[in-house]
Amino acid sequence: MDLPEQAAAQADVAPAPTVLFMNDTGELPLDTRRVLVQLLSGPSLEGRRHPKLWPVLLRDETVVQRRLHDLFLDLVIDRDLQVAFTRQVDAGDLDIPILLRRAQLTFIDSVLVLFLRQRLTQAEAHGDRAVVARDEMVENLVLYERAASTDRAGFTKRISASIEKMKKHNILQKIRASEDRFEISPTLKLLFTAEEIVALTALYDAMAAGESPELERQPLDDGEDEE
Structure with a gap:
């Protein structure tokens, strides 16, 4: 085969499956890149919400973990x-850039997280989906109004802000055809360990003393600053 024929033959060869666009130097196939993007954009990748990506993550867990480690991030998976x-x-003491920012939980946020975590645990024990209505969350939080604030209008606004924060971070996922019912994401069980839940429970004692502490917990956001 002479050079012109060889060049023509090479032109007919399909590009490697990892070459997805002009000048692409990436090494991963399309579906693995989608997994990485979902993990980085956050807040989570879930088998129920991402049925096409979940098996890809399990298949390519090692390479995904390797790429995340390049960014000083760890991969947490609950199969x-x-x-x-x-x-x-x-x-440790190594000075590294921080890609994920930790969100500060207000007093009301902490009480809501504890309530949602308890509902999630109860639902799992019965093999049910963890579904909660907005009215139930408000009713639970109102019990602590005196400990958090004496301003009814301000307290109501803080409740709404806390619920919106949980929605923003996909801790609460809206149920279709319903304006005020949500499913509690199983991610909540992983974000807050049993030890941290014990610490949150201690807020009840703080309420009795009239305190309104703020606790720093695991990152809930996708890298954006908290308002």
């Missing part, structure tokens, strides 16, 4: 819950 998300690696 039973079919939930995965990223968290900042523990680098």
Whole structure:
């Protein structure tokens, strides 16, 4: 085969499956890149919400973990819950750039998280989906109005802001055809360990003392600053 024929033959060869666009130097196939993007954009990748990406994550877990480590991020996977998300690696004294920011939970946020975590645990024990209505959340939070604030209008506004925060971070996922009913994401079970739940429960004691503490917890956002 002479050179012109060889060049023509090479032109007919399909590009490698990892070459997805002009001048693409990436090494991963399209579906694996989609997994990485979902994990980085956050807040989680879930088997139920992302049925096409979940098996890809399990298949390529090692390479995905390797790419995340390049960004000083760790991959957390719960195969039973079919939930995965990223968290900042523990680098000890090493000075590393921080890609994920930690969200400050207000007093009301903390009480709501504890309530949602308890509902999630109860639902899982019965094999049910963890569904909660807005009225139920408000009713639970109103019990602590005196400990958090004496301003009814301001307290109501803080309740709404807390619920919106949980929606923003997909802790609460809106149920279709319903304006005020939500499913509690199983991610909540992984974001807050049993030890942290014990710490949150201590808020009840703080309420009795009239305190309104703020606790720093796992990153809930996707890298944006909290308002």
